[in-house]
Amino acid sequence: SLPSEISTVGxxxxxxxxxxxVEELLINNGFSEVYNYSIINPRKLDMIRVPEGHPHRxxxxxxxxxxxxxxxxxxxxxxxIIDVVKFNINQKAxxxxxxxxxxxxxxxxxxxxxxxxxxxxxILGMFGSNIDFYEIKKVIETLLAALRxxxxxxxxxxxYALHPGRCAEIYLNDYLLGVAGEIHxxxxxxxxxxxxxxxxxxLDFDLLVExxxxxxxxxxxxxxxxxxxxxxxxxxxxxxxxDVIELIKETAGxxxxxxxxxxxxxxxxxxxxxxxVAFSLLFRSYERTLRDEEINEIQDKIIKAVEEKFSGxxxxx
Numbered sequence: 538s539l540p541s542e543i544s545t546v547g548x549x550x551x552x553x554x555x556x557x558x559v560e561e562l563l564i565n566n567g568f569s570e571v572y573n574y575s576i577i578n579p580r581k582l583d584m585i586r587v588p589e590g591h592p593h594r595x596x597x598x599x600x601x602x603x604x605x606x607x608x609x610x611x612x613x614x615x616x617x618i619i620d621v622v623k624f625n626i627n628q629k630a631x632x633x634x635x636x637x638x639x640x641x642x643x644x645x646x647x648x649x650x651x652x653x654x655x656x657x658x659x660i661l662g663m664f665g666s667n668i669d670f671y672e673i674k675k676v677i678e679t680l681l682a683a684l685r686x687x688x689x690x691x692x693x694x695x696x697y698a699l700h701p702g703r704c705a706e707i708y709l710n711d712y713l714l715g716v717a718g719e720i721h722x723x724x725x726x727x728x729x730x731x732x733x734x735x736x737x738x739x740l741d742f743d744l745l746v747e748x749x750x751x752x753x754x755x756x757x758x759x760x761x762x763x764x765x766x767x768x769x770x771x772x773x774x775x776x777x778x779x780d781v782i783e784l785i786k787e788t789a790g791x792x793x794x795x796x797x798x799x800x801x802x803x804x805x806x807x808x809x810x811x812x813x814v815a816f817s818l819l820f821r822s823y824e825r826t827l828r829d830e831e832i833n834e835i836q837d838k839i840i841k842a843v844e845e846k847f848s849g850x851x852x853x854x
Contacts, residue, residue, distance in 0.1 A: 555684065555746045556638065559659065562683050566676060568634045568661070573617030575640060576607040581616035584727040585698040597642055597653055610642035610653065614660040614739060615698055619720065622662045622735050623728050632665035638742055657742040659715075664735045670703045673717055673736040677707065681714075685750035689714065690779045698724050699737075707740070709748055715740030757823075763794065764827045766836055769815035770849035771807060778814055781847060785816065788842045789835050792827065795819040813852050 560570065579596060587593045593612040602608035611617070614637055625633045637660050642653040663673050674691060681689050686709060694706040696716050704718030717738035725733055772781065782796055789796075800815035807813050818839075820832055843849040 551749075551751070552746050554751070555749050556742075558683060559638070559680060559742075559745075562680055563636050563661075563676075566634070566679070568636045571618070571621050571635050571637050573614070573621070573637060573639065574607060575611055575642070576602075577609060577611045577616055578606045579609045580605075585613075585615050585619070585724055586721060586727075587613075588697055591697065592643065595644055595647060597644060597647070597649055612641050612643060614639055614641065614658050615737060618660045618662040618737060619724070619728055619730075619735065622664050623730055626664060626730065626733060630664075632668070633662065634665075635662045636660065659740045659742040659745065661717075661738040661740075662735065663737070664733065668734070668736055670705075670717075670719060670736060673738055674705070677717060677738055677740070681745075684745060684748075685752075686714075686745065686748050690783075691717075692779060693777055697721075707738075709744075712744060712748070713741070714744055714748075759821060759823055761822055761824075761826045763819050763821040764829070764832050765820070766818045766832065767799075767815060768818065768836070768839065769800070769813055769852040770843055770847075771811050771813050771852050772847055772849045774810050774812055776847050776849075781814065781843060781849070782816075784842055784846055785818070785839050788839050789818070789820070792820045792822060792831075792835065793818060794821045815852075 564570075576599060582594060582596070596609040596612055598609050599607070617639075618635065618637060621635055622633050625635075639658060639660075640655050641658055642655055644651075644653045661673060661676065663676075678689070688709065690708045691705040692708060694704055694716065695701055696704050696706075696718065698721055699716065699718035700721050704716065706716050707714040715738060718736065720730075720735045720737060722731075725731055725735065770781070778798065778801075782798075785796060786793060796819070797817045798814060799817050800813070802813040802815075803811075818836075820827055820835070840851050844851075
C-alpha cells in the first residue's frame with residue numbers, strides 16, 4: 538500500500554553546503570584533506586609553545602588512556618597538521634598543501650563538571666619553495682570571497698606558535714575569524730624542522746558558516762569604461778597596510794571600484810625602517826564616463842590623506 542503520510546523533499550543544511558563548497562575550492566587549489574586524532578599527547582602543547590594560563594592549556598584528560606601519546610582532547614588542530622607536514626617533508630615531498638576540518642574541545646574549568654564545548658575548526662598547512670605568507674593569505678581571501686564574507690581585515694598580531702613578523706589575525710568587523718602565518722622558528726626546531734618555512738592558518742569554521750552569504754546578487758555589466766591609477770607610498774615599517782587601504786577607500790568614495798596591492802619593496806633608495814607599498818586603484822561610474830580632472834582630484838585627496846595620517850610620502854620612481 539502507498540505511504541499514508543505526505544512525503545517531503547530532502548534538503549541539506551547550511552553547514553553541509555558550506556563544508557562542501559570549502560572542500561571543493563581547496564581541492565581545486567591543490568589541497569589534500571587529512572584526518573587527525575582528536576586525542577593527542579599533552580606534550581604537543583609544549584612543542585607549539587602554548588603559554589601557561591592560555592585557554593588551549595585547559596585540556597580534558599581521558600580517564601583510561603591507551604598511552605600518554607593519546608591522553609587528552611585537543612584544543613587546537615595545529616599539532617596534528619604540523620605532524621602531517623613533517624611526515625611529508627621526511628618523505629621528500631617538495632610541496633605540501635593540506636587541510637583538515639575537525640573538532641576541538643574546550644571547558645571553562647577543570648576537573649570537568651559538564652560536557653565540553655565542541656568547536657569546528659578549519660586548518661591549512663602549506664610548505665614549498667614558492668610558498669610564503671602572501672600565498673596562504675591569497676588562499677584565505679579566495680576562500681572568504683567564495684563564501685561571500687566581505688570587509689575582512691588582516692591585522693598584524695602575535696600568536697604563540699607563529700613567527701612574530703609573519704603572522705596576522707583575520708577579522709570580520711569585531712569577529713576574530715582566525716590566525717595565519719609562518720610557524721615560529723622554535724616550533725620548527727621542536728619538530729626537527731629547522732630551516733623549513735611552514736605556513737598554517739587556523740580558522741573558526743562555525744563562524745565561517747554563520748557569516749557566509751548564500752544569496753547570489755547580480756548587477757548589470759558596466760556601460761562605461763574604468764579609469765586606473767597606480768600610487769606608491771613610502772611608509773614606516775610598523776604601519777599596517779590594511780589601515781592605509783581603509784583610509785584610501787574612505788577618501789576616494791563611491792567611485793573607487795577596486796583597490797589592490799601589487800608591490801611591497803624594501804631596499805635601494807628606500808630608507809632604513811621604511812617600506813614602499815604600491816596600490817592599483819580602479820575607478821568607475823555606472824552613470825557616465827569619468828573625466829581625468831575628477832580622478833586627479835580624488836588622487837590628490839588620497840595623497841594628502843595618507844601624508845597627514847601616516848606621514849606617507851608619494852614615491853616618485
